[in-house]
Amino acid sequence: MLRKRSKYTIFALLLAAFIALFFYLRMNKPKQLQRNAYQEWSANFVGTLDEKTYIKTEETSDGQVTLSEAQGYGMLIAARAGQQKLASQKDFDRLYQYYLDNRLPDSQLMSWKQVIAENGEIETFDHNATDGDLYIAYALMEAAKVWPKKADDYNAQAKAILEDILAHNYNAELTILTVGDWATEDSKFHSLMRTSDVMPQQFEEFYQLTQDNTWLQLKDSMLDKLVLMSEQYKTGLIPDFMWVGEDEVKAAEANAVATEFDGTYSYNACRVPYHLAQSQDEKSQAVLGKMLNFFMSTRRITAGYELSGKEVHNYQAASFLAPVFYAAQKTAGHDKLVQQNKFIFMQDLSKEAYYEMALLTMVALEVF
Structure with missing residues (x-):
């Protein structure tokens, strides 16, 4: 019985050491971890529509659903990935263009929800969600730091969004x-x-x-x-x-x-x-x-x-x-x-x- 317990103890110690080594190696390769996270995110959740991209939140019988909140996250993730040289300005701008195309009438605020049919037609829902527009504005400001040649455009659009948030939210x-x-x-x-x-x-x-x-x-x-x-x-x-x-x-x-x-x-x-x-x-x-x-x-x-x-x-x-x-x-x-x-x-x-x-x-x- 003592010998069997010793074997279990040794096995447990070896397993713990292996797990600790695994965590150490993974946690000490931050660039690889970031790259893997961004690549998996892009592969799983970034959808393409013509020359624009959007964030896929749900698949329904009517089509792909996306939200302004999701677009804000996607734009901020692209800007953060750009800081790490993992995303290009084109990656960000394709998300940006989708936001621009799905603003509410006479507004800089984004429709809170859209359903994209298989044929590419988009059903746009009325009203905005404040959290989505806050994130979109912030993502534009972060993008301005990463790609300074377009900073004036990004910051101007962020200001326009923030003005409309104060006007309507x-x-x-x-x-x-x-x-x-x-x-x-x-x-x-x-x-x-x-x-x-x-x-x-x-x-x-x-x-x-x-x-x-x-x-x-x-x-x-x-x-x-x-x-x-x-x-x-x-x-x-x-x-x-x-x-x-x-x-x-x-x-x-x-x-x-x-x-x-x-x-x-x-x-x-x-x-x-x-x-x-x-x-x-x-x-x-x-x-x-x-x-x-x-x-x-x-x-x-x-x-x-x-x-x-x-x-x-x-x-x-x-x-x-x-x-x-x-x-x-x-x-x-x-x-x-x-x-x-x-x-x-x-x-x-x-x-x-x-x-x-x-x-x-x-x-x-x-x-x-």
């Missing part, structure tokens, strides 16, 4: 961005805030580009709203959506706008750690730190939580792990979360989970 009374141009002043949704629209570092850069002080006001005000929400629960978790008043906030109820998980830490709020970690603002770091401390106390991070900390699902998803991995890399004292979640970069990208792979690819291009 802004609640001046509460100083927040609304979720889309359909959340008008005469609608109760005018006071609804998507928490992942809080992008403090990007708002500072938007101010630098436009010199419009509204972006700094939005940064401070929307961070204040996150602080108020963070203070309501020991976990510090933030819901996908919340109702905003002058001096109070409340998590949205189930099915308030999108899904039964609107008031939980779910597939919108999972982006919050990624956005907050990019900013050194004191309020941003306070909200982020409390969330990371909660994740440090968990055995593993699962795909969604009630704000009390109870798991919504018992499975894991890269859309939740990648933003926390990124934030832990950027924030001292959270090595456990880095080690615990780096396995997501060792696997081939899924060919179906567009959203998860978008967040994973963005993080891979930024931290390695």
Whole structure:
């Protein structure tokens, strides 16, 4: 029995050593990891239509579905890949052209959803989604840094988008961005805030580009709203959506706008750690730190939580792990979360989970 236990111990040690060596070799070849992530992302999710490209989010009986959010991610991924010499300006411009061709009438904002039929005809849906246009504007600003010969064009278009966001997606009374141009002043949704629209570092850069002080006001005000929400629960978790008043906030109820998980830490709020970690603002770091401390106390991070900390699902998803991995890399004292979640970069990208792979690819291009 003792000899058998010794064999098991030796086997376990050898297996652990092999796994450790595998992780070491993979994690110490950042350029190869980035290249693999970008190539797999492009092969799986970038669709072609004439001389334009778009991001494939879903296949339906009516055709390929794409979203402005997806186009924003795709453009930012192409710009980030361009910084690493993994993508060309043509790759970015083909995505850019698709956005230009699918703006709303008399607007610089993109239609929030399009369905591309097999014959190439596009069904365009009314209204915009604020998060998609924020990402498109930011991607253009990043592209201007990578390909300076076209910087004036990219930055001019980014400014035009940002002007329209303030014209159509802004609640001046509460100083927040609304979720889309359909959340008008005469609608109760005018006071609804998507928490992942809080992008403090990007708002500072938007101010630098436009010199419009509204972006700094939005940064401070929307961070204040996150602080108020963070203070309501020991976990510090933030819901996908919340109702905003002058001096109070409340998590949205189930099915308030999108899904039964609107008031939980779910597939919108999972982006919050990624956005907050990019900013050194004191309020941003306070909200982020409390969330990371909660994740440090968990055995593993699962795909969604009630704000009390109870798991919504018992499975894991890269859309939740990648933003926390990124934030832990950027924030001292959270090595456990880095080690615990780096396995997501060792696997081939899924060919179906567009959203998860978008967040994973963005993080891979930024931290390695």
